[in-house]
Amino acid sequence: xxxxxxxxxxxxxxxxxxxxxxxxxxxxxxxxxxxxxxxxxxxxxxxxxxxxxxxxxxxxxxxxxxxxxxxxxxxxxxxxxxxxxxxxxxxxxxxxxxxxxxxxxxxxxxxxxxxx
Numbered sequence: 001x002x003x004x005x006x007x008x009x010x011x012x013x014x015x016x017x018x019x020x021x022x023x024x025x026x027x028x029x030x031x032x033x034x035x036x037x038x039x040x041x042x043x044x045x046x047x048x049x050x051x052x053x054x055x056x057x058x059x060x061x062x063x064x065x066x067x068x069x070x071x072x073x074x075x076x077x078x079x080x081x082x083x084x085x086x087x088x089x090x091x092x093x094x095x096x097x098x099x100x101x102x103x104x105x106x107x108x109x110x111x112x113x114x115x116x
Contacts, residue, residue: 023048023056035081
């Protein structure tokens with residue numbers, strides 16, 4: 001049975017367009033533990049390339065889910081963290097993790113996110 005697009009909430013559709021992209025929820029899951037530098041994110045999310053990470057961070061920043069802050073020093077560095085809007089996704093991301101732990105077979109697929 002096909003869902004009729006006119007019956008779906010446009011806000012829900014936009015949210016799924018943002019959050020449903022590959023790697024996005026893994027990045028958010030890592031950032032739930034606190035701000036990270038680019039290299040730390042790249043290391044924590046196994047398999048993501050630098051270009052893709054940059055693209056996803058740019059998307060999340062443009063949508064106000066991730067914010068950047070500068071780290072003092074030379075050379076200047078940037079840290080990525082969740083905005084208040086992004087922190088409100090904590091329960092959503094954690095609930096997906098609980099669902100996956102209950103219903104997805106262990107060892108069925110290599111884990112993409114490495115423990116931080």
